[in-house]
Amino acid sequence: MTGFLTQRRMRLLNQVCWTVALCVAAIPFVFPFFWMVSSGFKSAAEIFGSPSLVPREWQWRNFIEVFNHQPFARQYFNSLYIAVTVTVLTLVVSSLAGYALARMRFAGAALIALLLVTALMVPEEVTIIPNFFMMRWAGLVDTHWPLILLPTFGSQGIMATFLMRQYFLALPKELEDAGKMDGLSRLGVWWSIALPMSRPALAAVAIITFLNSWNLFLEPLIFVSSLEKFTLPLALSNFTDPYGMPLWHLQLAATSLAVIPILVVYLIAQRQIIESFALSGVKG
Amino acid sequence: MAETLSIRDTARREDAPWLTLRMREAMEAWLFISPTVAGFLIFFVGPLIAVVWYSLTEWNLLTQQATFVGLDNYGDALFRNPDFWHVVRNSVIFAVGLVPLNMALALLLALALSRRFAGVIIFRTVFFAPVVTSAVAWAIVWRFLLQGEAGFVNQILAQVGIDGPNWLREPNWAMAAVIVTRVIKMVGLNMILYIAALQAIPRDYEAAARLEGASGWQIFRWIVWPLLGPTTLVIMVITTIGSFKVFDHIYQMTGGGPENGTLVLAYYIYQQGFQFFDVGYASALAMIMFVIVMVLTIVQLALRRRDT
Numbered sequence: 001m002t003g004f005l006t007q008r009r010m011r012l013l014n015q016v017c018w019t020v021a022l023c024v025a026a027i028p029f030v031f032p033f034f035w036m037v038s039s040g041f042k043s044a045a046e047i048f049g050s051p052s053l054v055p056r057e058w059q060w061r062n063f064i065e066v067f068n069h070q071p072f073a074r075q076y077f078n079s080l081y082i083a084v085t086v087t088v089l090t091l092v093v094s095s096l097a098g099y100a101l102a103r104m105r106f107a108g109a110a111l112i113a114l115l116l117v118t119a120l121m122v123p124e125e126v127t128i129i130p131n132f133f134m135m136r137w138a139g140l141v142d143t144h145w146p147l148i149l150l151p152t153f154g155s156q157g158i159m160a161t162f163l164m165r166q167y168f169l170a171l172p173k174e175l176e177d178a179g180k181m182d183g184l185s186r187l188g189v190w191w192s193i194a195l196p197m198s199r200p201a202l203a204a205v206a207i208i209t210f211l212n213s214w215n216l217f218l219e220p221l222i223f224v225s226s227l228e229k230f231t232l233p234l235a236l237s238n239f240t241d242p243y244g245m246p247l248w249h250l251q252l253a254a255t256s257l258a259v260i261p262i263l264v265v266y267l268i269a270q271r272q273i274i275e276s277f278a279l280s281g282v283k284g
Numbered sequence: 285m286a287e288t289l290s291i292r293d294t295a296r297r298e299d300a301p302w303l304t305l306r307m308r309e310a311m312e313a314w315l316f317i318s319p320t321v322a323g324f325l326i327f328f329v330g331p332l333i334a335v336v337w338y339s340l341t342e343w344n345l346l347t348q349q350a351t352f353v354g355l356d357n358y359g360d361a362l363f364r365n366p367d368f369w370h371v372v373r374n375s376v377i378f379a380v381g382l383v384p385l386n387m388a389l390a391l392l393l394a395l396a397l398s399r400r401f402a403g404v405i406i407f408r409t410v411f412f413a414p415v416v417t418s419a420v421a422w423a424i425v426w427r428f429l430l431q432g433e434a435g436f437v438n439q440i441l442a443q444v445g446i447d448g449p450n451w452l453r454e455p456n457w458a459m460a461a462v463i464v465t466r467v468i469k470m471v472g473l474n475m476i477l478y479i480a481a482l483q484a485i486p487r488d489y490e491a492a493a494r495l496e497g498a499s500g501w502q503i504f505r506w507i508v509w510p511l512l513g514p515t516t517l518v519i520m521v522i523t524t525i526g527s528f529k530v531f532d533h534i535y536q537m538t539g540g541g542p543e544n545g546t547l548v549l550a551y552y553i554y555q556q557g558f559q560f561f562d563v564g565y566a567s568a569l570a571m572i573m574f575v576i577v578m579v580l581t582i583v584q585l586a587l588r589r590r591d592t
């Protein structure tokens with residue numbers, strides 16, 4: 001009896017030790033978020049004074065000044081509508097291609113799959129220079145087109161295609177066959193049978209594509225130059241004084257505004273979001 | 285058999301008398317896949333061919349002229365420009381520092397978080413949170429935390445009597461800081477891949493080993509670790525390639541400095557191509573990066589094939 005108790009106590013102690021260790025390990029993962037928000041509320045003077053965990057004086061004004069310093073609302077909207085556009089386009093393009101690769105027999109299917117896989121491994125830095133000249137030739141520099149087209153058809157879109165293909169392959173074929181018997185066209189089968197059954201895969205593609213577009217940095221940096229066309233990642237580092245030194249209180253307030261909505265959605269849907277990454281990570 | 289024949293016949297007769305069902309299917313498939321293939325040709329294959337050509341030319345954006353110079357740009361990189369090897373060295377240091385640290389931490393966290401206990405979901409959520417956060421935001425906050433004297437990290441260190449370095453202004457410390465903050469940002473991704481792999485291991489294995497009197501370490505070393513092999517390899521490939529591609533993080537934290545101490549390959553390409561407008565040289569660098577990543581991938585995939 002006492003033996004049993006000590007064993008239980010041992011296990012409890014063990015658990016407590018683990019939890020404490022994990023809490024300590026979590027500090028560098030959590031603290032930056034806390035410090036970002038806290039500092040976003042501080043005055044410029046307080047930021048350079050002795051550090052206080054909570055602002056001594058809550059400076060709500062920072063969050064208004066953010067919008068006066070540059071067209072931040074417009075930049076925020078840019079990020080949002082570009083991310084939504086890329087997500088919708090990627091969902092359509094990748095599920096069509098993924099369906100063809102999974103379900104339809106045609107000459108060249110294996111070759112296409114192989115080429116696409118190869119392209120997945122090539123960093124975007126390799127092709128960004130010619131892509132820049134092509135966009136310039138097409139008159140699309142300093143527009144949002146490159147930020148929509150390159151992610152949709154680049155490695156991001158290809159990864160989505162394979163994710164969809166993998167998912168379609170695992171679906172039972174019988175329903176689709178029945179649909180065909182009922183006179184549905186291929187497109188009809190894809191739309192009204194295959195897609196509704198692949199909601200988890202579509203959700204995963206949507207989540208990852210949206211986040212990737214929202215966080216995209218290299219392409220905006222290269223293709224976009226006017227302030228009102230900036231996306232958030234470009235805009236964030238732009239809160240500087242005339243000498244180029246960062247205005248930390250504004251920069252951190254703006255960063256908070258950019259990060260917190262994403263974090264809130266993440267906290268609500270964390271299970272779904274983490275699973276999406278697991279799904280794509282294993283495939284990629 | 286008779287049935288399929290009749291379906292085929294009907295299809296042929298009613299829809300398109302001049303097409304067999306198979307040709308029809310192939311045509312539809314090509315329609316389905318054509319946006320992807322078109323995008324692939326326009327935004328990947330074309331540029332890949334172009335970058336090979338660019339890399340063989342002397343092309344300065346200011347002069348607007350491209351003249352064929354053969355392998356000169358490659359010669360510049362490999363033999364004449366000392367910056368190149370410095371940059372490669374930085375990239376290798378970054379990868380060698382980041383990959384083992386990332387993988388070890390990911391495995392450790394996964395081992396701690398793969399079983400059920402109160403709060404496990406909270407911990408997983410916390411360790412994964414930086415993954416969904418923008419690299420720019422993450423880098424901005426850490427640059428703020430790691431400032432010389434006013435930075436929070438150094439203020440805390442001062443409390444315990446340590447005079448912290450000016451993290452991002454000294455080359456070696458800057459490299460270390462960039463690696464560690466990148467690991468914290470990305471480790472959650474590998475952690476969940478490891479958790480998934482750990483949860484796929486049947487519980488009986490561990491139970492049986494325990495009955496035989498195996499210690500926790502023995503179970504890990506001789507049962508869990510070998511079973512994690514394929515996952516470890518995939519993670520290694522993804523993480524290594526990712527570490528060679530790192531750009532936004534370094535751009536925001538150090539700008540490649542100080543004294544080019546954190547100037548890595550991807551950043552160097554951007555700098556030469558888009559800041560110095562040396563298109564030919566930057567394209568040669570891009571090709572070299574392409575080769576490096578391909579070789580890394582093939583080597584690691586070959587290792588996997590040998591193992592299985």
